[in-house]
Amino acid sequence: MPQFEQRNLRDCLGTFVTGVTVITTVAANGVPVGVTANSFSSVSLDPPLVLWSQALSARSFPIFRDAERFIINILAEGQAEISKRFAKSGADKFAAIETRRGIGGLPIIVGCTAFLECVKVATYPGGDHIVFVARVENFERTDRKPLAFGGGRYMVTHAHDLGAFSPGKALAQLSHVDAVRLVTAALPEVSSRLNATLGIAVWGNRGPTVIAWEPSPNPVTTDLRTGLVVSPLFAASGLVFSAFLPREKVDGHIEKEIAALKAANVSTVPSMEEINERLARVRSLGVSRSVPERFGSGITAYGAPIFDDTGQVAFALTAVGRNSDVGEDERDPFPTALRREAQALSERLAIAARGAIC
C-alpha cells in the first residue's frame, strides 16, 4: 500500500506543467462530445502516434471507448474558459463554442493553437484510467500561443528568454541571458558616473518591460518595481522601443494604449500625427523624455537605446532624476551623457557577441 496521501501525489504530479487539450469526438447518435485533458502526450513520429488517458468514471468514457477517432484540440492562451467548460461533466458543452467539422464530421474548436485528427489504434488499462493510443492522420498548427496548466492553475507561457525580445544574430550567439547579465552588471558603474537612478527595459511579450533598477545613492523614489510593463507612448523606455523597433512590432501596443486612453475618457489622447512626431523626435535626438507621474512632481525620466550589433534596439537604458539634476530638455548635458553611456553599452555588447562567435 502506498505510504502517501492521494492528495499529496496529485499535488506532486501537478508540478509537471502541461498544455491543455480538449479531445472531441461524436457519439454513435451523432452528438458531439468533448473533454478537457492534459494527459495528452506524443508517443512516436514513425508511425505518428499520440496518447491520452481518460478516467473510467467520466461520463463520456463509453463514447470515447467506442469511438474510432477523435480530435486533439490544443487550446490557445485565451481559451481557459473553453477548458473549464469541457472539464465540467455533462451535456451541452458545445453551446456558444465555435467549431468546424473535421474528418468524419468531428468538431474542431476554432481558435485553438493546433489540432490533430487521430484514429484510435490501441487501448491499455491504466488503473482508474484507460490509455488511448492513436495514429495522427492530419494536423494543423498556428502561431497562437498555447494555454498551459500546472499546480492546479491556468498559466500563460513565456519563453525563458523573455519572449519577443529578438536579438540580432550575433547577440543570439551571446545568448539573451548573457546580454542581460552584461548590461545589468554595468548598471552600478554607469549609475555612479551619472549619479542617477537607472533602469533597464526590454521589449517583452506584453511590451516595454522593466527588468532591472539601479538606485542612485541619492534616490528619487523607492517605487522601483521590476517586471513592470510600461506605456509605449508615455514612458521613457516605452518611447525608446516605439521609436526604434520596427513599426509592425509596436503598432499593436500603441493602438491598445490609445484604445485604453479613450475608454478611460482621457481628455488629451494624442493623435497618430502627434505620436509620429514624438517618435521622430526620439529618433533624431537619440533620447526620449517623459515626466513619470508616479514618481511625483519635479522628476524627469530619459531613455536611450542600447542596440545589438545588427542595429536592432535590444534594451532601453532609462534614468530618473530631479529636474534640477537632469534638466528638462533632451539636449541638456545629462541626457546627452545618458545617450553616450547607452552607445558605449551597445559597443560592449557587440564586442562580447563577436567574442562569443569566435
Ligand SMILES: Cc1cc2nc3c(=O)[nH]c(=O)nc-3n(C[C@H](O)[C@H](O)[C@H](O)COP(=O)(O)O)c2cc1C
Ligand atoms: C486541466 C485539466 C486537465 C484534465 N485532464 C484530464 C485527463 O487527462 N483525463 C481525464 O479523464 N480527465 C481530465 N480532466 C477532467 C475532465 O475534463 C473532467 O472530468 C470532465 O468533466 C469529463 O467530462 P465528462 O464527465 O462529461 O466526460 C482534466 C480537467 C482539467 C481542468
